[in-house]
Amino acid sequence: DAEITQSPRHKITETGRQVTLACHQTWNHNNMFWYRQDLGHGLRLIHYSYGVQDTNKGEVSDGYSVSRSNTEDLPLTLESAASSQTSVYFCASSESGASGNTIYFGEGSWLTVV
Amino acid sequence: AQTVTQSQPEMSVQEAETVTLSCTYDTSESDYYLFWYKQPPSRQMILVIRQEAYKQQNATENRFSVNFQKAAKSFSLKISDSQLGDAAMYFCAYRSGGAQKLVFGQGTRLTINP
Numbered sequence: 001d002a003e004i005t006q007s008p009r010h011k012i013t014e015t016g017r018q019v020t021l022a023c024h025q026t027w028n029h030n031n032m033f034w035y036r037q038d039l040g041h042g043l044r045l046i047h048y049s050y051g052v053q054d055t056n057k058g059e060v061s062d063g064y065s066v067s068r069s070n071t072e073d074l075p076l077t078l079e080s081a082a083s084s085q086t087s088v089y090f091c092a093s094s095e096s097g098a099s100g101n102t103i104y105f106g107e108g109s110w111l112t113v114v
Numbered sequence: 115a116q117t118v119t120q121s122q123p124e125m126s127v128q129e130a131e132t133v134t135l136s137c138t139y140d141t142s143e144s145d146y147y148l149f150w151y152k153q154p155p156s157r158q159m160i161l162v163i164r165q166e167a168y169k170q171q172n173a174t175e176n177r178f179s180v181n182f183q184k185a186a187k188s189f190s191l192k193i194s195d196s197q198l199g200d201a202a203m204y205f206c207a208y209r210s211g212g213a214q215k216l217v218f219g220q221g222t223r224l225t226i227n228p
Contacts, residue, residue, distance in 0.1 A: 031214045042120075042205055042218035050214070058215070088157065094214055103216060105159035 003027075006091050006106040013113055019078040021109050023091030030096040032074040033103070034058075034066065036087040043090060049074055050096070081113045116141045118208050120219035127196045128227050134181075135191045135222045137206030145211025148182070148189045153203040153221075162204070165189065167211075193224075201226045 004025040013019050023032065030051045035043040045058030047066040055066050063085060065077045078085055091106040117140045127133035139148070150162040165173045165182050172180050177194045193200055206219040 033215060035218075040123075040220055042118075042220045043216075044218070045215055048215050090159065092159075096214075101214070102161060103214070108157045 004091060004093055004104055004106045006089070006109045008109060009107065010110045011112070013081050013111070015081060015083060015113055017081050019081050019111065021076045021078075021089055021091075021111070023074045023076065023106060024072055025091075025093040025104075026072065027093060027095075027104070028071055029093040029104075030071065031094045031103075032068070033092040033094075034064070034074065034076045035090045035092065036060065036085075037090060037108075038087050046076065046089075047074075078111075081111075083113050085111065086113045087111060116143075116146075116208050116210065116217050118206050118217050118219035120206055120222050122222045123220070124223045124225070126225040126227055127193075129196055129198060131196055132192060132194050133196055133224065135193075135204050135206075135224065137189045137191070137219055139187050139189065139206075139208050141187070141208065141210075143210055147209045147211070148180075149207040149209070149216070150178070150180070150189075150191045151205045151207060151218075152200075153205065154201070159205075163191065196226050198226050198228065200224065 007022045033048040034046040037043045044060045049068040089109045092103050094103040095101045119138050146167045148165045152160045163175045179192045181190045203221045205221050207216040
């Protein structure tokens, strides 16, 4: 079955280190998204991509970057991890075309910055 | 920018009774979609129900139904015959007609009392 997977599922890192969270989907979806979830804020959009070589900033993009070199993957990089980036990160994907298409979510990556 | 507001951080209901979760949104667009997502303790994001703004009829999925008041920009979720498995965090979300990304509310934690 097609799916969307995130790795690692849990990570503890130190302040200032570079961290990359992987997201891989097998649906061949053009659209991919990264959200973070924090108490009291719901899910907030970090970056998104509508296709290979396309990346866009979301609501809370400072300190994060993404690259899209193929359809299946959208890795999220924290260039210099900060304690404020301790959060649960969700990757998601959807088909192109009708904007009512369902968005599929990964299971989340728990990141703790100490 | 569009915003989504869930004014009830927590709700509780007795098993088998009915509960309504509130959601309001702010937009100047006429073409959009609204969603309710369920997030159980596993953190998985599960689509509960969706509503197209151009449809006047309220969406229904089994025990879940919405009250969509377009003029008031209100989109509440009614859960009938509440079950223990309904206990979760519920998120209201908005998507523009011309875009793919979702804007989420802050979430409402629903507790089901046996």
